[in-house]
Amino acid sequence: MPKSPLSRATWALTVIAAGALLVGCSGSVSVGSSDPKLSKAKLADTVAAKLASTTGQPKPDITCPEDLVGKVGTTTRCKLTASDGSTLGVTVKVSSVDGKQINFDIKADETPTPAQS
Template sequence: ATTGQPKPDVTCPEDLVGKVGTTTRCKLTADDGSTLGISVTVSSVEDKQINFGIKADETASPAAN
């Protein structure tokens, strides 16, 4: 919403276990078909709430033709 772009499609290969330090790699696919890798890391767990940090790769991959 802050970028003025539609909500992207984000897929992850597995559920993220609620344990501090656990990480997974996900893929964001934009409307134009380009993709961006994302690292997701559990930063804290409070009762049943899992908090996590997200770091996107520096460079996106262009859409496949």
């Protein structure tokens, strides 16, 4: 039985997920407050830029629900949304903190969630 072709957006999400999992993305950001914290907007932009550079794809649409606190082991879940509405979860985990610099790892889920009708 022939399989239906993947949509272009789903294919892009699959490539991003595979690239992020194989390469093992990580990021690093310096913040200016006494308690290291990265705003959700800056986190989303940093994750999108890192995924784009790692996969060679255009910068994806990423949203993050909360600021990232600079404490080793802290995690948050961001969401990558493709043009067709399908999504891919992205886990961000703080790996180390050096003064005001937060270092974190990025891992995309293996399977995208189809767009809701």
